[in-house]
Structure formats: structure tokens, C-alpha cells
Amino acid sequence: MSELLLDLKNVTKQFKGGTVALDNISFSIDADNPSIIAVAGESGSGKTTLGMMVLGFLSATTGSVLYRGKDLTKMSGQENTDFRKEVQAVFQDPFAVYNPFYKVDHIMEVPIAKFKMASNKKDARAMMEQALISVGLRPEETLGRFPHQMSGGQRQRMALARALLLRPKLLIADEPVSMVDASLRATILEALDKLNKEFGITVLYITHDLTTAYHVSDYILVLYRGSIMEAGDVESIIRNPQHPYTQLLIGSIPWPDLDRVWGEDIAIIDIEEDTSLESKVGCKFAGRCPQVMDKCKVSPPPLYWPDDNNRVASCYLFEDKEILPGNDVGTLFQSKKVAAAR
């Protein structure tokens, strides 16, 4: 068995005040099979909490997050330094991550110094230039400038270049394109794709935007109120969603395609949310689900294999199908069957 890059075991995160942001999530990512995995969901689905936990900024209430077999909360000093180098992040706001008083070079100089990656200034400069070129920026047009002299798209690619500089194994990209103009989004997604394909970096792409998730990722994990609704091969899920929640989400996407009529390609039934069902016992989506059954209100459904081996869905509609053992999606993102089917 190959090494697991990332392994989440029955992770639950409950904030003070009782909000359960993540509810018993298990999945893992194979180190030998670098892929882009989208974590999709609306606001409040727990997707950002998930990213924060993988980065070690938040700890699990119960369960554990393992990076290369090591629990994030039990790492030694050296292990923690390696983890900080190998796991990088790009955040949503390309304006907030830069200190306006420093030239943009600063965000690349700091990690080079911190991890002692270059022995002299010339080497450091060469590394920075190479990283910038890799994300499609021209070093002579970027280095030496201040953040306000760059567009949002350039700044976001610069943040990607900084991450790339450290040769990470895992990149957490939390909504990296949502604040960038549509015409520039493609350039950032392209850079993400390149990081994955050319440098073998696994990317956790956290987003609410299913169109970009579809375009850039290999797998997708659809979250709703802290629980996995559907997970697996992105092609199967976006083109043919099985879970009623995923169907509602995908049916609601306004595609920039005049031949598609909004919300008509999938029969959507908008139902007023039944807030009385906001219980902790049943399926999280029961209150909004058009196909809700009595048992949905009693206990949460396990993950079933609805059709083939490409994806799993947490829904009693597939009760007659096989159950995913241990509710662990991990086996799915590294399934060779999935790889063969693609």
C-alpha cells in the first residue's frame, strides 16, 4: 500500500456555541497519485473549516488529521517545519495577503530565508524568477513592484508562485478565483492545473463555484452543513449528479450557454425549508429535500455506491446499493478503478 499524503479520520469540528462545522468526515489522499480535489459547498458547509484543519490552524474536536502518517497535533519541531514547507496555501483575497508597505518580492524572500533555500542573493533571485515564470508571470514586470501596482489576477498568481517556490506536496487553495475578474480566472486555474501536472502537487481546491471546480479538478467532495453529500469523480458528479442536493446545486448554475435554460435541465423543486427538521439526528438536507422520506429524519444515511465505482452519495434513495465501508471516502480518491475509468 502506498503512503497516504493526507488522511482525515472521523474528523468532527464543533465550535464554541455548539455549531458543528464538520461532522465525522473521513477521506484520504494518495501520495503517489497527485490530483486536484475540489471541496465544494455553499457558505456554512464547512469547506473553509476543512481547509483550516488540514493546514493545522484549527484542531479537530474529535478524530484526527494525519499528514504522511503523522498527527498534526503531535508533530515534533522538525516534523512541523517540514509540514509547514510541504503544505502551502493560497487564500481568497488577493489584496489582504500582501503588506502594502513591502514590495511584492517580500512574500517570496521570507520563505526562502526561513527555510534556508538559497545560499546567496543571486540564487534566491533565480528561484523567485523561475517560480514566477512557472505561473505565467514575467519577473521583470513583477519583482520590485508594490502590491497596488498589480492586478488581482497577478497578485493571486504571485501567491501561487510563492507556494510553488517551496516545492510543496500539498496546496490548499481556498476560493482562489472568487475575487478575481472573470477574464483573469482562467489564468489562475491554468496555473493551478500546471502546478498539479508539472510539479506533481496535490491541490485541495476549496470553492463554491461548481463550474470552475468541474474545469480544474479530478475529484469532488460536496459538503452540506458539515457532512459529505456526494463525492468522487468530478466528471460523473457534475454531468450526472445523484444526490438530491448535488442535483439542486448543479441545476442552479447559470451556465454561460444560451442553449441551456436556467434550472430546467434538471427538474428542480424549490421547497421552503422545513426548519423543524434541523435536527442533529437525520440527514442534514432532509428539510430541503424534495424526495425526503421518513427514515431521513431519523438517522443520517451512510455513503452508498449509487451506480458504478466512480462516486458515493449519502442518501437513502440508494439503500439497495452497496455501502462504502467505514464511511471513508479515502478509498475513492485513490481507487485504481476510478483512474482506469477516466
Place this chain on the structure above:
Amino acid sequence: MSNEYILQIKNLDVQYYTDAGIVFANNKINLELKAGERLGLVGESGSGKSTLALAILGMIKPPGGIAGGEILLDGRDITKLTEEETRQVRGREISMIPQGAMNSLNPVMRVKDQIIDSMIDHELGLGKAEMKEIVRDALEAVELDRNVGDMYPHELSGGMKQRACIAIAIAMKPKVIIADEPTSALDVVTQRQVMQTIRRIQEEMGAAVILIGHDMGLMAQFVDRLAVMYAGQMAEVAGKQQAFRSPMHPYTQMLIESLPKLATKGVFQGIPGITPLLRDLPPGCVFSPRCPQAFGPCRETTPKFLEHRPNQWVACHLYENENESEKARA
């Protein structure tokens, strides 16, 4: 002729006078809006689309100002009105659905009081009963329960707050509604429901809508016509079918190309280069430094905004010669 259009913008110039120089936020903007029409206004951040919206609402404040041109509402130039006259137009004839519904409502005022607030300000001389009726109708129109009127904003979800903002915008039945990215903070399911509500109300009232944003998917699904702005200028205005299927301006073409489609997974096509600074515009066509089809005149003279095909207005030198050669043939 003048009755066909509810709103006509002619050669509008809006400038901001800053220490660093004059910022040309809107340059010779020409745009027409028919009653009941849905127009999409797209452009990158800094392209001047929000400035245009503010100009229509008479809300350009110093150091900015309207430097030329006119905005005709039902044939009346609203750029020449006094502040008091502008206030009478705003809200009653032209209203706005703001971008961040979260921050647009007054947190210490009940929803119903915020709906009637502008009516009181407009001194319509309505009685209590009439205003109560208007509140009820407005809430009903946006599919909010009547008791939402008695609630405070913090008691509402994001979608409900956006609906409350729509209720305020439509309470006085304006002729033109400007919606500035009304759903950018909402998830896709709520977005679709809110946009459906806006469309239904707009059709019932016969009001024209200008939808501002950069979500081309939303534009494809909502508008009748599309206006594309670039660096403070109008690049192209065309019917939705023309804009999406046969765009003429190279910027529109690249914008449409860059859209994610189901059929083209993994193909990423952005527009290289960056938008010029509005206080330091390049000579000639503002898009020429990024345009793959730029040639001689593009770097020298500003292209005219002309109707090169029926109902398709474009500012691009590529077609100016085409027109001349057609004229020559005729």
C-alpha cells in the same frame, strides 16, 4: 422616437479629479434602454461600470463629476437637475438594488420602516394605511412573509436580506432598476431564486433593469442585451444572441472564449495583460495593448462607437474599414 427609450445616455463623460491626475472613469458613453428591457453591463473591475450606475443615479460626488454628455430619463436630462430634484427621481423613477445586501440594511430599523423610509422622504403624502399596504405588496412581491416586515435585518438569512433590499427598491414602482451584482454574495441556489424574483417583478411592473456584474453565466440566463465596458469606454453593445454567438469586439470575443463550458473541460483561456490605469490611458484604442488583432490605426486613433451590424454597436477599427469598403461598393 424619444418615447421608445426610457433611458438614453449620450456621450457621457465622468471624471475624478485626483492629485495623481484626472481619472477618466467614463469616456463618451452611449447607451440606450427600452422600457421593460433587461440590459447586462459587464466589465472588469475598474472598467467604469459602477461609475456609470452612480452617474445614472445622480450620485457622483466630488472629487468626481460629470464632465460632459447627458442622461435622458423619459427625454428629460437628469444631469442638469438640482440636488432636490435628483432626490425626487432617485428611488421613485430610478432605484438601485445594492451589491452587499448584508451591509445595505440599517441594523437598528425594522424592515417595514426601511421600505417606507424613502416614501416618507419623498413626501408623497401617503396615509398610514396606504403605506402599510405598500409594505405588504412589496414584501409579497419579493416572496417574503408579511411578518418579515416587523423583523430586524439580523433575523434574516442572506437571501431574505437581498429580498428585503429588492422590496425597498421596487416599493415606489420605478421605471429603471439598477442591480449591482445583486447575488454575488449568495450561493447558487439562492442566487437563482432571487434572480427569478427580480425577473418576475420587473416583468409585472414593466420596469427596465440594468444588471451590473461580471458573471457571464448570469448574463446569459437573465438579460436581453449586453453592454461590454473596457477601461471606461463602451466596447460593444449587442443583443444577447449576437454578443454570445457572434461577438465583434476582440475584447468581447476573448471574454466569451474565456468562459468555462461543460464541453471544454480543462481548457483555460484567459485574456493576457492588464487593464490600463484610467488616469493613464494608452493612445488610440484603449484595448490595443492587449489586443491580438491590433494594427496600425489602433495605436493612433480612438475607434468610433458605431452600429456595424444591426443592433450591434462596436468601437473597433477592424470594422471601420469594412464599413467604408461596403459604402464604396454601394
